[in-house]
Amino acid sequence: MVWKGVLVMNAPVPESNNGMERDAPSWLANIDNAYLRGLYAPVAHETTANELKVIGEIPADLCGAYMRNGPNQVYAPKSKHHWFDGDGMVHTIAFKDGKASYRSRFVQTAHFKANAARGEEQWPGYMGHPDPSAPPGAGSDGWLKDSGNTDLILHNGEVLALWYQAGVPVRLDPATGETLGEQTWGGALTRQVSAHAKTDPVTGELFFFDYNTKPPYMTYHVVSREGQMIRNVPIDVPGPRLPHDMAMTENYAILHDLPLFWDPELLPRGIHKVTFYPDMPSRFGVIPKYGNEGDVRWFEAEPCYIYHVTNAWEEGDWIVMEGCRVTEPCPPSKPGQGMYSRMMAFLLLKARFHRWKFNLKTGETREEWLDDRNAEFPTVNMDVAGRKSRYSYHVSIPTNRETMVFDGLIKFDTRTGSSQSLKFKDGWYGSESPFAPRLNSNGDEDDGYLITFITNEVDGQSECHIIDAKDIQAGPVARVILPARVPPGFHSTWVPGTEMGWA
Numbered sequence: 162m163v164w165k166g167v168l169v170m171n172a173p174v175p176e177s178n179n180g181m182e183r184d185a186p187s188w189l190a191n192i193d194n195a196y197l198r199g200l201y202a203p204v205a206h207e208t209t210a211n212e213l214k215v216i217g218e219i220p221a222d223l224c225g226a227y228m229r230n231g232p233n234q235v236y237a238p239k240s241k242h243h244w245f246d247g248d249g250m251v252h253t254i255a256f257k258d259g260k261a262s263y264r265s266r267f268v269q270t271a272h273f274k275a276n277a278a279r280g281e282e283q284w285p286g287y288m289g290h291p292d293p294s295a296p297p298g299a300g301s302d303g304w305l306k307d308s309g310n311t312d313l314i315l316h317n318g319e320v321l322a323l324w325y326q327a328g329v330p331v332r333l334d335p336a337t338g339e340t341l342g343e344q345t346w347g348g349a350l351t352r353q354v355s356a357h358a359k360t361d362p363v364t365g366e367l368f369f370f371d372y373n374t375k376p377p378y379m380t381y382h383v384v385s386r387e388g389q390m391i392r393n394v395p396i397d398v399p400g401p402r403l404p405h406d407m408a409m410t411e412n413y414a415i416l417h418d419l420p421l422f423w424d425p426e427l428l429p430r431g432i433h434k435v436t437f438y439p440d441m442p443s444r445f446g447v448i449p450k451y452g453n454e455g456d457v458r459w460f461e462a463e464p465c466y467i468y469h470v471t472n473a474w475e476e477g478d479w480i481v482m483e484g485c486r487v488t489e490p491c492p493p494s495k496p497g498q499g500m501y502s503r504m505m506a507f508l509l510l511k512a513r514f515h516r517w518k519f520n521l522k523t524g525e526t527r528e529e530w531l532d533d534r535n536a537e538f539p540t541v542n543m544d545v546a547g548r549k550s551r552y553s554y555h556v557s558i559p560t561n562r563e564t565m566v567f568d569g570l571i572k573f574d575t576r577t578g579s580s581q582s583l584k585f586k587d588g589w590y591g592s593e594s595p596f597a598p599r600l601n602s603n604g605d606e607d608d609g610y611l612i613t614f615i616t617n618e619v620d621g622q623s624e625c626h627i628i629d630a631k632d633i634q635a636g637p638v639a640r641v642i643l644p645a646r647v648p649p650g651f652h653s654t655w656v657p658g659t660e661m662g663w664a
Contacts, residue, residue, distance in 0.1 A: 181621045183646065188237040194501060195564050196244035196508070200590065200618045201648055203233040203247060204265070210644040211262040217639035219259050220610065222600040223627065224658030226255040226335055227612040229592050230322060231650015232310045233267070236282040240289030243504055248273055249310030249322055249331075252614060252647050253338040254625050257663050261625070261641045268309035268322045268331050269340035272299065276306075287326075288504060291431045299353065300326035301401065302374035302428075311356040312652040316367045317388050318660060319344070325405065327353035327371050335656040349390035352380050356652075357469070359409040362544050366391075368414050368450065374401040374428060381416060381448060394454055396446060400425055403435065408473035408482045409450075409547045415473060415482055415519075416457075418444040421466040421490045435507075437491035439464050445526075447480055447519060460519040460526045466490040468512065471539040474549040478522040483553070483575070485537045486515035486530075498563075508565045510558060512537045514573060532580070535560055536571050538593040538652070542606050551576045552607045554594055554630070557584075566590040566618075566649065570611065572633050583633045591615040592647070595655040596630060600664055607631050610638075612655065614647045623647040 182189065185202040195201070232247025249268030254261055267273060275296060276283055284306035285292045291304040299307035307328035314321050321330040321344055329350070332341040344350075358369035365386030372379050378401050383392035396416055403422045408415035420441035424434045442461040449456050470484040488511045494502035514531040536555035552574055556567035569584040570591070585591055594613040602608040611628040623646050626637035658664035 181619065181646075183621055186235070192237070192242070194242050195505065197234065197242060200566070200616060201244070201564070203235070203648060204250070204646055206645075207267065208263065208265045208645040210264075211260075213261045213263060213644070214642040215261065215639055216642070217637065219256055219261060219627065219639050219641070220599070221259055223256045223597060223610055224600055224664040225597060226253055226656045226658075226661070227595065227597070227625070227653065228253045228313050228320060228333075228335065228338060228656065229614060229647075229650055229653035230268070230310055230313050231648065232308065233648065235267070235273075236276060236280070238286055239282045239292075239295075240285040241500060243287035244508060245310070245325065246286035246306070247308065247310055248276075249308045249324070250650075251313065251322065251333060251338040252650070253336075254612075254614075254641065254643075255336060257658065263625075263643055263645075264338050265645060265647075266333075266338035266340070268333070270307045270309045270324075270328065270331055271343065272306045272308070282306075299324070299328040301372050301403075310651065312358075313654040314358045314360055314367070315654055315656055315660065316358075316360050316384070317365070317386060320654060320656060321354075321358070323354055323356045323358060325356040327355045327373075330354050336661050346384055346388055346390045351393060352382070354382075355404070357406040359407065359414075359546065360543075361409065362546050363411075366450075368407070368409050370396075370404065370407050370416055372402055372404055374423075378402060379404070379416065379418075381414060383450065392451060394448070394452070396448075396457060397454060401428060405468050406470045406484070408470045408484075410473050410475050410480060411547055412450060412475065413447050413480060414450055415480065416446040416448065417467060418446065418459075419466050420464045435491065437464075437466070445482070445517065445519060447521070458521070458524075460524065462517055462526045462528055468510070469537060469539055471514070471553045472541050472546060472550045474547060476549070478520050480519040480521065481549075482517045482519070483531070484515060484517075485512040485539060485555070487512045505563065509560065509562075510537055510565050511535055511560060514539075514553075514555065531575065532573065534571065538567070540593060540595045540653075542596045542598065542609070543655070544598065545606060550606065552630075554596060554611055554633075556591060556593060557582065567592065570594055570613070570628070570633055572607075572630070581632070581634045583628065583636060585615055588618050589615045590618060590649060591626075592650060593653045594628070595653050597655045598657065600658070605631075614643070616647050616649070621646040
């Protein structure tokens, strides 16, 4: 497929690289933004390559596809550029019969197609202001580009590309990453879908929320395994909020009302200033999965912000939720970083592993830190999502750099309190790493692999590493050499080969 301004390219495995910003768009030469240069430079082309070079051996019991989403700006920005503004690009590596193939594909949202038709960016970015001359936008107050660049969730045999500010999901072919079209569940999607939806591994149902600057400020939704919308529930929150994630257990969903949101005095003037209110408690709304607005029970906790939940489950009268609690919800800007100083401070993302517990009988909340390392983007074996889990896999984030990178992995064992860690080689930085169960697994929660893309910040060479989840500190069991640079990105998913009829 070819569209204006974007070329689909079949690429062989390169013998050598041509620099950090090879294959980057020409307009980058005029941009001074750390999240558009070097490691973060977007790639201008889609890539397809089969039978990739492997160092080591791809395990015979690994079958499926690792897909990772992220921002990849196609056209010169219309305003100051935030890393979150980039067009979605999904990098897919598929493993079958001991071989690997790679594809990168843009997420073709309606806004992506509109920009391609014009050959330019039409929407202001997250650090811009609403533009009356721009086409109607998306997001919580409808003025941003829906880029579909944030998360990937498997539901009903398809992968949905989602966007953090709430947009229209885009259906992707899990084997190739190709866009199949929008997902509105037969027109039943009356609102939008935020980034972090949840699929129940037992029922196959999809749970998600939406947030908005106009009432209702939050809504909760349930879609059946077959794709029927079965719940649209308004959630009573005091005003516009900025929740990023939610949680799910066997019988409940947990929604977040956190004291980090746009300044309500400035918002009516179109000024979007994110502010943390340390005197306000965090609130967690526990709703039965098929409940209504009046069924929500709110639990208060210490003021905080949460980007990503690890998992949640039920233990008797308690709901247990684990996740990454941000240690500096509204960090101070550093001098010397110019007009991007506030963005740079927020994107360093300082967070630690944390546990919250909510008692459905007494209304009590308890919470505790589980680790003191800077770690985020957690994943679990999706077969235990919403059920009690023992292991989670996080990326480690160094705090001594100007930009956010993932320099290794940490495996937490919350039953014993122990952990394992793996540091990537100096100058190599990775991606969120989902768990891929072995074919014919022995049933152990960690019987499988972690899959991650890593990229060298000097020459742009990218690889995919396959790591034994039982022993991550041993390093990769196989390294797949990629034919194109994979810039840093956001979230990922593992699609088992059984979902595609491969195993």
